[in-house]
Amino acid sequence: MGIPHVLAIPYTAQGHVLLLMELALCLVKSGIKVTFVNTEFDHKRVIESLSGEGNVPDMMHLVSIPDGLESWDDRNDLGKLTKTIFRVMPAKLEALMEKINESETDKITCLITDESMGWALEIAKKMGVRAVAFWPAAAAVSALELNIPKLIHDGIIDSSGSVLKNQMVQLSPTILAMDSAHFVWACIGDPTTQGIIFYVILKNIRTLKLADWIICNSSNELETSVFNSYPEMLPIGPLLSSNRLGKLVGSYGPKDLDCLVWLDKQPVQSVIYVAFGSITVFDQTQFQELALGLERTNMPFLWVVRRNLTAETDNAYPKGFKERIQGRGRLSSWAPQQPVLSHPSVACFLGHCGWNSTVEGVSNGVPFLCWPYFADQFTNRSYICDDWKVGLGLEKDGNGIIAQGEVKNKIEQLVTVKGYKERALDLKAKVMNSLREDGCSGKNFNNFVKWIKDD
Ligand SMILES: *[C@@H]1O[C@H](CO)[C@@H](O)[C@H](O)[C@H]1NC(C)=O
Numbered sequence: 001m002g003i004p005h006v007l008a009i010p011y012t013a014q015g016h017v018l019l020l021m022e023l024a025l026c027l028v029k030s031g032i033k034v035t036f037v038n039t040e041f042d043h044k045r046v047i048e049s050l051s052g053e054g055n056v057p058d059m060m061h062l063v064s065i066p067d068g069l070e071s072w073d074d075r076n077d078l079g080k081l082t083k084t085i086f087r088v089m090p091a092k093l094e095a096l097m098e099k100i101n102e103s104e105t106d107k108i109t110c111l112i113t114d115e116s117m118g119w120a121l122e123i124a125k126k127m128g129v130r131a132v133a134f135w136p137a138a139a140a141v142s143a144l145e146l147n148i149p150k151l152i153h154d155g156i157i158d159s160s161g162s163v164l165k166n167q168m169v170q171l172s173p174t175i176l177a178m179d180s181a182h183f184v185w186a187c188i189g190d191p192t193t194q195g196i197i198f199y200v201i202l203k204n205i206r207t208l209k210l211a212d213w214i215i216c217n218s219s220n221e222l223e224t225s226v227f228n229s230y231p232e233m234l235p236i237g238p239l240l241s242s243n244r245l246g247k248l249v250g251s252y253g254p255k256d257l258d259c260l261v262w263l264d265k266q267p268v269q270s271v272i273y274v275a276f277g278s279i280t281v282f283d284q285t286q287f288q289e290l291a292l293g294l295e296r297t298n299m300p301f302l303w304v305v306r307r308n309l310t311a312e313t314d315n316a317y318p319k320g321f322k323e324r325i326q327g328r329g330r331l332s333s334w335a336p337q338q339p340v341l342s343h344p345s346v347a348c349f350l351g352h353c354g355w356n357s358t359v360e361g362v363s364n365g366v367p368f369l370c371w372p373y374f375a376d377q378f379t380n381r382s383y384i385c386d387d388w389k390v391g392l393g394l395e396k397d398g399n400g401i402i403a404q405g406e407v408k409n410k411i412e413q414l415v416t417v418k419g420y421k422e423r424a425l426d427l428k429a430k431v432m433n434s435l436r437e438d439g440c441s442g443k444n445f446n447n448f449v450k451w452i453k454d455d
Pocket residue numbers: 014015016018019241277354356
């Protein structure tokens with residue numbers, strides 16, 4: 001018998017490709033051979049970002065199949081992309097599997113795919129190969145999707161995903177309630193795109209039943225109630241990004257190091273780290289209230305101000321702000337988030353609490369101030385504030401603004417009231433212990449590897 005051989009099929013979006021690659025690298029490290037199947041379009045970009053195939057370990061092979069579009073077609077046109085994926089990729093994948101089966105001594109033992117590529121599970125079953133679905137984000141979101149048929153039955157959403165009743169929805173007695181207005185697919189805005197995404201989700205939850213394993217990049221310590229209610233989902237994470245390949249590991253330039261050098265000079269647990277990801281845009285008033293709120297704390301802060309965070313960044317600051325905060329506040333157009341969050345000078349993290357940032361903050365024992373932005377991020381906020389109790393949410397005033405006083409008060413409350421930092425450190429310890437050989441995620445991962453090898 002040959003070496004255990006896994007075929008990995010990511011969803012075609014750069015973020016998802018990188019995540020499945022991370023998982024694939026963990027398997028390679030455990031002595032499993034991986035053939036990684038990208039679309040031709042993604043393959044080219046992956047090879048470019050790795051600066052050649054030389055950086056890929058021997059046990060990992062990068063191959064590609066067409067996605068059905070021409071190289072010049074717009075892949076942001078989700079409708080077109082989805083249709084051609086369903087039309088073209090299954091047959092191409094089947095052909096690839098047959099070819100590998102005929103030409104290689106190491107037969108495919110198992111197929112692993114992103115949960116959003118459910119059709120690949122069907123192909124695996126058709127070809128008599130074991131199938132695994134991987135969910136890279138919060139298990140709560142997957143649980144919500146599995147509940148869609150019930151939500152339709154209960155008249156909360158219609159069969160196209162549109163919300164009919166605005167209400168709190170309780171998936172199980174212990175899972176935090178979610179506001180139906182914040183369902184992921186219902187927040188897209190454009191009805192055509194919503195329809196396509198909803199259709200794909202429906203298809204995926206049907207094919208998910210074919211999976212022999214459903215593994216999640218989350219941990220029992222973070223989402224206890226979800227994993228208790230859905231025992232078929234197994235947490236193996238959070239797999240942190242230290243497993244990235246080549247350049248994707250992030251080589252830090254001198255500009256980034258500056259910001260770490262600045263942190264070195266600040267007292268332990270004194271700095272407010274402020275960062276909003278790449279999509280948030282503030283209007284002038286909100287931008288200024290945030291600036292003044294930070295100023296009024298009298299604490300050092302590191303604020304990542306992207307050039308497009310507000311319409312006119314150069315004139316956007318309150319009058320005299322930059323002079324007054326000199327030496328204490330550092331404004332930076334980018335910061336290496338992981339090293340910043342793990343720096344001992346950082347006291348708290350103010351941001352929109354996307355799932356990545358949330359897990360990164362948790363893994364470093366940093367308490368949060370949650371700034372609402374995207375509707376679906378409210379769930380992260382309820383995890384942070386209501387479940388784990390390691391942060392506070394910022395509230396809008398009557399004018400829909402988060403005022404400077406609110407910013408100042410909540411920051412002060414977070415750093416002075418006893419308990420937040422202690423609970424954050426406690427949660428960090430639990431999550432990290434879970435990843436050890438004898439922890440829950442560690443054990444699940446090892447059993448998973450054993451199952452792959454035991455064919
Ligand atoms: C989360 O992190 C992954 C890996 O770094 C990245 O590819 C993805 O785009 C991130 N997601 C968001 C919403 O930032």
